[in-house]
Amino acid sequence: MFTGIVTHLGKVLEKDQSEELSIRIGYDLTGNPPNIGDSICCEGVCLTVVDLGNDKSPWFKVQVSTETISKTTIGNWSVGTTLNLERSLRVGDELGGHIVSGHVDGTVNILDLQSVGESRKVIFSLSSDLAPFIAPKGSVALNGVSLTVNEVGENSFSVNLIPHTLDVTSFRERGIGDVVNIEIDPISRYVARIMEQRHN
Numbered sequence: 001m002f003t004g005i006v007t008h009l010g011k012v013l014e015k016d017q018s019e020e021l022s023i024r025i026g027y028d029l030t031g032n033p034p035n036i037g038d039s040i041c042c043e044g045v046c047l048t049v050v051d052l053g054n055d056k057s058p059w060f061k062v063q064v065s066t067e068t069i070s071k072t073t074i075g076n077w078s079v080g081t082t083l084n085l086e087r088s089l090r091v092g093d094e095l096g097g098h099i100v101s102g103h104v105d106g107t108v109n110i111l112d113l114q115s116v117g118e119s120r121k122v123i124f125s126l127s128s129d130l131a132p133f134i135a136p137k138g139s140v141a142l143n144g145v146s147l148t149v150n151e152v153g154e155n156s157f158s159v160n161l162i163p164h165t166l167d168v169t170s171f172r173e174r175g176i177g178d179v180v181n182i183e184i185d186p187i188s189r190y191v192a193r194i195m196e197q198r199h200n
Helices: 066-071 163-168 187-197
Strands: 006-014 022-027 039-042 047-056 059-062 081-086 106-116 119-125 137-144 144-150 156-159 179-184
Touching: 039 059, 137 156, 179 187
Parallel strands: none
Antiparallel strands: 006 022, 006 081, 022 059, 039 047, 039 081, 047 059, 106 119, 106 179, 119 156, 137 144, 137 179, 144 156
């Protein structure tokens, strides 16, 4: 379980597709290095550490299933891609964002970027299957970042990125046309399910 509060940034150092896809990710988890078997949220995707090393700088390796590749942006990652990282939540940790599982529901495209003072309004595409779970002022995880939905249109929704979020997340490098991982708020999923059952 995660909170959607990015604590560190990592970079893809290597992708090996000789068998099952494995990715080596450089990181700077100062004072809190991962262990083999740990879960780390990488761009919103919960991945398990399978190897560790420290050549010129520390890195960890993860393996990715075909199913995960098909539902996320991982297939688009290349050497040098910046990744949002978050360690799994521990008992007693502050829940600063909202509950994030790291189980991505799909991807959305960045349709437009608009400056609003020092902040940035980002407009994303919204498919019909995800639309019932996205509501104004509700929570959504985008590339692992817990964000509040501002507006919802027929085929789109928007969020606002404050300067701090742009400084400490991979969104500072994302632009129009880029694809982003999305995980809907689990509470909205349960509410939608209850309403569906009542309707039926």
